[in-house]
Amino acid sequence: MKYAFFIVVIVSLSFGNVTHKLNFSEDLTSETSHDSLKVVDFNGLEKYLSRKDPNKTYVVNFWATWCAPCVKELPYFEQLNAEYSDNQVEVVLVSLDFPRQIESKLKPFLKKKGVKSEVVVLNDVDSNTWIPKVDENWSGAIPATIIYNKKRKVFYERSFNYQELETELQQFIKIE
Numbered sequence: 001m002k003y004a005f006f007i008v009v010i011v012s013l014s015f016g017n018v019t020h021k022l023n024f025s026e027d028l029t030s031e032t033s034h035d036s037l038k039v040v041d042f043n044g045l046e047k048y049l050s051r052k053d054p055n056k057t058y059v060v061n062f063w064a065t066w067c068a069p070c071v072k073e074l075p076y077f078e079q080l081n082a083e084y085s086d087n088q089v090e091v092v093l094v095s096l097d098f099p100r101q102i103e104s105k106l107k108p109f110l111k112k113k114g115v116k117s118e119v120v121v122l123n124d125v126d127s128n129t130w131i132p133k134v135d136e137n138w139s140g141a142i143p144a145t146i147i148y149n150k151k152r153k154v155f156y157e158r159s160f161n162y163q164e165l166e167t168e169l170q171q172f173i174k175i176e
Helices: 004-013 016-021 042-049 068-087 099-113 127-134 162-175
Strands: 038-040 057-063 089-095 117-122 144-148 154-155
Touching: 038 042, 042 057, 042 089, 042 099, 042 117, 042 127, 057 162, 068 089, 068 162, 099 117, 144 162
Parallel strands: 038 117, 057 089, 089 117
Antiparallel strands: 057 144, 144 154
16 A cells, blocks of 8 residues: 555656646746755655644645646645635645656746745655655555644545635634
8 A cells, every 4th residue: 555656656657748738827927936945854844744833724735747637736736825825824835756857857847837835845765654654544646635724634635626625725714
């Protein structure tokens, strides 16, 4: 079950050419610099999974440029980030792209798509250790998302459309 992540990687690599055909809406293409992406191991990522600001709700999405369903849903996280930033919502995109492709693939992708959300690259090969720390029931497949605040935390091993994502977020905002 823990190897499902690696199966997804292999299958997704075979469909890698699909990602360049998926385009974000033009209104998301303003200048955002991801020239100095944070590359962290799981210990560094833990702070993004357990932030304590009592007035914020956090949306943490695990994705990669080689994952077609991840790329398809990425504009929804960007829209959520734009529409809810004033409502104390913070979106963090955790890239599982291969470290050797950060310069050649990830950074150009982020620039081309005009990604404004914070992006962190997870570089930790010990996935059998960190996957259950994210959620004990996570198979390792992506996309996967965590939404949490001071009162509640929910893990989603699935992709979203915008309406579904916003509906889930609304449940967190209402309980604040």
